[in-house]
Amino acid sequence: MKVQEVLGLDQKIYTETLENGLTVYLIPFPNRKNYHIDYVTKFGSINTTFIPYQKKDFVEVPHGVAHFLEHKMFEQENGVDPFQYFSQSGSDANASTGYQTTSYTVDGTSDFNGNLDYLLTYVNSPYFTEENVEKEKNIIIEEINMYSSEAESRLYEESNKAVFKYHPVRLDIGGTEKSVRKITKENLYDCYHIFYQPSNMILFAAGAFEVDEVLETIKNNQALNKKITHQEIIEKKVKEPISVYKKEKVIYLENILIPKFILTFKIPIHHVKKEQRYEYATKINMLVSILFGSSSSFREELSRLGLMCVFSVSKAIIDDFLLIEFTSEADKPEEVKNQLIKWFEERPITKEDVERMKKVCISEEVWNSDKAFPSLLTLKTNVLEFGNPVYDRLEIVRRVTLDDILNVRREIDFHNCSFAVGYPKEQKPKRENKGKRK
Amino acid sequence: MKYQKKSMGSYNLHLIQTDRFKSISIDVICSNKAKKEEVTITNFLSSMLTYSTKEYPTRQKFATKLQDLYNAKIYPYCYRLGNLYNVDFNVRLLDEKYTEEHMLEETLDFLVKVLFEPNVENGKFDHTSFEVIKNEETALIKRWKEDLRKYCVYEALNAIDPDSPFSINGYGTLEDLEKITEENLYEFYKKFIDGSDIDVFVIGNIDFQIVERMIRERLKFRVFKKEKEDPDLPVLPFRKKPQTIIEKEDTTQAKLTIICLLDKMSRYERDYVLNAYNLILGGTADSKFFQNIREKYSLCYYVNSAGNKLDNLLIITSGITKDNLDKMVMLIQKEMKDMEQGKFSDQDIENAKKYYGTILDGVYDSPSNIISVYYSQELLKTDDISERRKKMNQVTREDIMKLAKKIHMDTIYLYGGDKQ
Numbered sequence: 001m002k003v004q005e006v007l008g009l010d011q012k013i014y015t016e017t018l019e020n021g022l023t024v025y026l027i028p029f030p031n032r033k034n035y036h037i038d039y040v041t042k043f044g045s046i047n048t049t050f051i052p053y054q055k056k057d058f059v060e061v062p063h064g065v066a067h068f069l070e071h072k073m074f075e076q077e078n079g080v081d082p083f084q085y086f087s088q089s090g091s092d093a094n095a096s097t098g099y100q101t102t103s104y105t106v107d108g109t110s111d112f113n114g115n116l117d118y119l120l121t122y123v124n125s126p127y128f129t130e131e132n133v134e135k136e137k138n139i140i141i142e143e144i145n146m147y148s149s150e151a152e153s154r155l156y157e158e159s160n161k162a163v164f165k166y167h168p169v170r171l172d173i174g175g176t177e178k179s180v181r182k183i184t185k186e187n188l189y190d191c192y193h194i195f196y197q198p199s200n201m202i203l204f205a206a207g208a209f210e211v212d213e214v215l216e217t218i219k220n221n222q223a224l225n226k227k228i229t230h231q232e233i234i235e236k237k238v239k240e241p242i243s244v245y246k247k248e249k250v251i252y253l254e255n256i257l258i259p260k261f262i263l264t265f266k267i268p269i270h271h272v273k274k275e276q277r278y279e280y281a282t283k284i285n286m287l288v289s290i291l292f293g294s295s296s297s298f299r300e301e302l303s304r305l306g307l308m309c310v311f312s313v314s315k316a317i318i319d320d321f322l323l324i325e326f327t328s329e330a331d332k333p334e335e336v337k338n339q340l341i342k343w344f345e346e347r348p349i350t351k352e353d354v355e356r357m358k359k360v361c362i363s364e365e366v367w368n369s370d371k372a373f374p375s376l377l378t379l380k381t382n383v384l385e386f387g388n389p390v391y392d393r394l395e396i397v398r399r400v401t402l403d404d405i406l407n408v409r410r411e412i413d414f415h416n417c418s419f420a421v422g423y424p425k426e427q428k429p430k431r432e433n434k435g436k437r438k
Numbered sequence: 439m440k441y442q443k444k445s446m447g448s449y450n451l452h453l454i455q456t457d458r459f460k461s462i463s464i465d466v467i468c469s470n471k472a473k474k475e476e477v478t479i480t481n482f483l484s485s486m487l488t489y490s491t492k493e494y495p496t497r498q499k500f501a502t503k504l505q506d507l508y509n510a511k512i513y514p515y516c517y518r519l520g521n522l523y524n525v526d527f528n529v530r531l532l533d534e535k536y537t538e539e540h541m542l543e544e545t546l547d548f549l550v551k552v553l554f555e556p557n558v559e560n561g562k563f564d565h566t567s568f569e570v571i572k573n574e575e576t577a578l579i580k581r582w583k584e585d586l587r588k589y590c591v592y593e594a595l596n597a598i599d600p601d602s603p604f605s606i607n608g609y610g611t612l613e614d615l616e617k618i619t620e621e622n623l624y625e626f627y628k629k630f631i632d633g634s635d636i637d638v639f640v641i642g643n644i645d646f647q648i649v650e651r652m653i654r655e656r657l658k659f660r661v662f663k664k665e666k667e668d669p670d671l672p673v674l675p676f677r678k679k680p681q682t683i684i685e686k687e688d689t690t691q692a693k694l695t696i697i698c699l700l701d702k703m704s705r706y707e708r709d710y711v712l713n714a715y716n717l718i719l720g721g722t723a724d725s726k727f728f729q730n731i732r733e734k735y736s737l738c739y740y741v742n743s744a745g746n747k748l749d750n751l752l753i754i755t756s757g758i759t760k761d762n763l764d765k766m767v768m769l770i771q772k773e774m775k776d777m778e779q780g781k782f783s784d785q786d787i788e789n790a791k792k793y794y795g796t797i798l799d800g801v802y803d804s805p806s807n808i809i810s811v812y813y814s815q816e817l818l819k820t821d822d823i824s825e826r827r828k829k830m831n832q833v834t835r836e837d838i839m840k841l842a843k844k845i846h847m848d849t850i851y852l853y854g855g856d857k858q
Contacts, residue, residue, distance in 0.1 A: 031458050032803050033799040033800060033802055033803055034800050034803045081729065081733070083722075083728070084724050084729075086724075087724035087789040087793060088788070088789060088792065089792055089796075090793040090795050090796035090797075092722075092723075092796075094723070108796055109795075110799070135736055137736075138736040138737070139732060142691065142737075142738050142739040142757060142758065145690040145691035145757065145759075146691050146740070146757045148690050148691075149586060149690055149691045149693075149854070150586075255584055255689070256581075256584055257580040257581070257583070258577055258581060294497075294504070294505075295497075295501035295502045295504075296498070296501075297496065297497060299497060299570055300496065300570060303573060304566070308573040309577075310573075310577045329581060356506070357505075359505060359506075360509045363508045363536075363537075364509060366532055366536050367530075370459055370461060371803075
C-alpha cells in the first residue's frame with residue numbers, strides 16, 4: 001500500500017486502488033481500541049437519471065431510490081440480518097444516505113477483520129424481492145413522517161428548493177410517500193448494478209487494526225471478487241443557474257415558538273480548479289470563522305441592537321457550488337438577516353485576526369488528528385469533495401494571508417443568497433373566509 | 439494509565455496519567471441537589487461564567503484569550519443525575535508537545551478567572567453579557583419543545599409525578615428566567631461557588647506532583663465539606679393497569695412514549711442486569727423491538743428503550759401512525775412479557791454482554807469517558823472497569839427474568855398524528 005504522512009500531525013494515510021477499481025483509505029491508530037469502517041458508494045438522492053447496466057437509454061427512477069436501496073441492502077438471501085451478525089461481536093452497524101453518497105458503517109472494538117469481511121459481503125450481495133420491497137415501504141414512510149414532523153428538516157427542505165432551480169438536491173433525500181410507493185425491485189437493481197460497482201465505491205477505515213490484514217481481507221472477499229461490472233456511469237446532469245432560484249421563501253410551522261431561518265449564500269466555484277478547491281474552501285472557512293466564530297462580537301452587536309438571535313453556520317459543496325448556510329432562530333428574522341449580510345460584507349478584518357485564526361485552525365487539526373472518527377470524517381470529506389486526501393493541510397493554512405481572505409470575500413456576491421424563513425403557524429395571516437361552507 | 443485521588447480539603451482532586459492523548463482535559467464538577475426552581479438560574483450562571491470575566495469583559499476578549507492558548511476550550515455542561523443537578527466546567531487544551539511551554543499553567547489561570555473572578559461590578563453581573571445570555575437562554579427554552587421526543591418524555595413523566603426530580607425540565611422555564619436579574623444572579627453565584635459539592639479531574643500526560651501543586655495554588659474553593667447527597671430517587675408505587683394519555687396535534691406522525699416504573703433493584707441489578715435487559719429488549723438494532731416490531735410488522739421506523747437506574751425508569755419511544763396505537767402497545771407488552779418468561783435466546787444474552795464489553799473498551803479512547811467512569815465510581819460507588827466486565831459476564835437468564843418482573847408499565851403517552 002502507498003503510505004503518506006499528513007504533515008505535522010503524526011498521522012499516516014495508507015492508500016490502494018484494487019484491480020476491480022475499489023479504492024481503500026486507512027488511518028491506523030495503534031494505541032486505540034475503537035475502529036470505524038465506512039464503505040461508501042458515490043450514489044445519493046441526486047443521482048436519479050442515468051443509463052442502467054447493459055442498456056442504452058436513460059431511465060429516471062422515482063425519488064428516494066438511493067435511500068430505499070440503503071434500507072434493502074440489509075436484506076440477505078439466507079435470511080440472516082446483518083445487524084445480528086455484527087451484534088455477535090458487540091459492534092454497531094448503520095447506514096445513511098445523503099445527496100451524493102450512501103454509506104455503510106461498522107464501529108467496534110473487536111473482530112475487525114470478521115466485521116470488515118461481513119460488511120463487504122452483505123453490501124455486495126443484493127437480494128431484492130417484490131415482497132421484501134413492499135414490506136419496507138411502511139417503515140420508510142414512517143421515517144419520512146418523522147422528518148416531516150420536525151420543523152428544522154422542513155425548513156431545510158424549503159431552503160434547498162429556494163437555492164436551487166433545477167438541481168435534484170431540491171428533492172428530499174427520502175422521497176415522498178407517493179414516490180416511495182412507486183419504487184420497484186427493478187428500480188433497485190438498475191441503481192445497484194451501475195452505482196455499486198467497485199470503481200464507484202470507496203472503503204475508509206480508521207482506528208485499531210493491522211494495515212496488512214485489512215488488504216488481505218478485502219482481496220479475499222468472495223462477494224466483492226464476484227463483481228465484474230465495468231461500465232461507465234452516464235448521467236443526465238442539469239445545468240443549474242448561478243443565481244439563487246428564489247430570494248425568499250416563507251412557510252409556517254407547527255410546534256415552534258420562535259421564527260427560524262436559513263440564509264444560504266450560493267457561491268459558484270466552476271472557475272476554481274479541482275486541485276485548488278481545498279485551499280479555496282479553507283479560506284472561506286477562515287473568513288466565516290473570523291467574522292462569526294467564537295471570538296467575533298457579532299452576537300454582542302445584535303444584542304446591542306435589541307435583536308434576539310442564536311445561529312450556527314456551515315459550509316457544503318454541491319457539484320460546482322459552495323454553499324454557506326446560516327441557520328438561525330430570531331424574533332425578527334428580516335432584521336437579523338440584514339445585519340448578518342452587512343457584517344459579512346463590511347466588517348473590517350485585520351492581520352491579527354487572520355494570524356490568530358491560523359493558530360486556531362492548526363490546533364483544530366491537531367485535536368481532530370487525535371481521534372479516529374473525526375480523522376475518518378476529514379479524510380472522507382476531502383476524498384469526496386476534492387478527489388484526494390490532503391496531506392499538507394497545515395501548510396495550506398500557514399500560507400494564507402490577509403489579502404487572500406479579503407480577496408475571497410470580495411469575490412462573493414452577497415446579493416446571491418436565499419432566505420428561507422419559518423414562522424410559528426399562529427403568526428400565519430388569517431384569510432378572510434367569505435361564503436362559509438357548512 | 440495511573441490514577442490518584444487526593445482530598446484537597448474542600449474538594450477531591452482526581453489525577454489520571456496517560457500518554458494516549460494529544461490533549462489535557464480538566465473537569466470541574468459542581469454538584470447540588472436538584473431543585474426545579476434553581477435549574478434555570480444554574481444554567482444561566484454557567485453560561486455567564488464562560489462568556490466573559492472581569493479581566494476579559496467582552497466575548498471578543500474572552501474568546502481571543504482562549505484562541506491565544508492554542509484554541510483551548512471551556513464550556514459548561516449542565517445535567518441532572520437522579521437527585522442531583524450538576525454543572526461540569528470542561529476545559530480542553532492541547533498537550534504542550536504540540537504548542538508551547540506553560541500552556542497548562544496559563545489555561546489553569548484562565549479557569550481561575552472563570553470560576554472566581556466573574557464579570558461583576560458593584561454586586562451586579564455585566565449588563566451586556568447578561569443580555570446576550572438572556573437572549574440565548576430564552577431561545578433555548580422556547581426551542582426545546584420542538585424536539586418532540588424530549589417533549590413527550592417530559593410530558594409523560596409529569597403525568598406520573600410532577601414533583602419528582604425526574605420531571606424537571608433541564609432547559610428551565612421562561613417564568614424563572616424572567617425573575618433573574620444581574621443582582622440576584624450574583625447572589626446565586628456566591629451560594630453556588632461556596633456551596634457546591636466539587637470534584638476536579640485532570641487527565642493527560644501529566645506529572646502528578648506538578649499538577650497537584652498547580653491546582654492547589656489556584657483552585658481555592660471555600661466549600662464546607664459535607665456528605666455527598668444520595669443521587670438515587672425513591673421507588674414509586676405502581677399501577678395495576680397503565681394509564682393512557684392522548685394529546686391531539688396536527689402532525690403527520692404520532693409520537694409514542696411509554697414510561698415503566700422499576701421496583702427496588704439491588705446494586706447488581708441496577709448496574710448490570712438492567713443493562714442486559716435493555717440491550718435485549720430495545721437498546722440495539724438487533725433488539726427484540728427492532729427485529730420483531732419494526733422488521734416483522736413494519737409498524738415504525740424506530741422503537742427504542744432506555745433504562746435509567748437512578749430514576750428507576752425504563753422509557754420506550756417510537757414514532758407511529760396514530761391508528762396503530764393499540765397494536766403497537768400490544769406488541770410492546772408481548773415483548774416485555776416474553777422477557778419475563780425467558781423467551782429470548784442464549785445468543786441474545788451473549789450479544790448484550792459483548793455489546794457492553796465494546797462500550798467498556800471504548801472508554802479508554804476518550805478522556806471524557808475515562809473521567810465519567812471515575813466520577814461514577816466516586817459518586818455512585820460503581821465498580822471499576824475490570825470488575826464491571828466480570829460482573830456483566832455473570833448475568834444469567836434467571837437474573838434477567840427476575841428483573842423483568844420488576845418492570846411495570848405505568849403511562850402510555852401519545853402525541854399528535856392527527857394530520858390527514
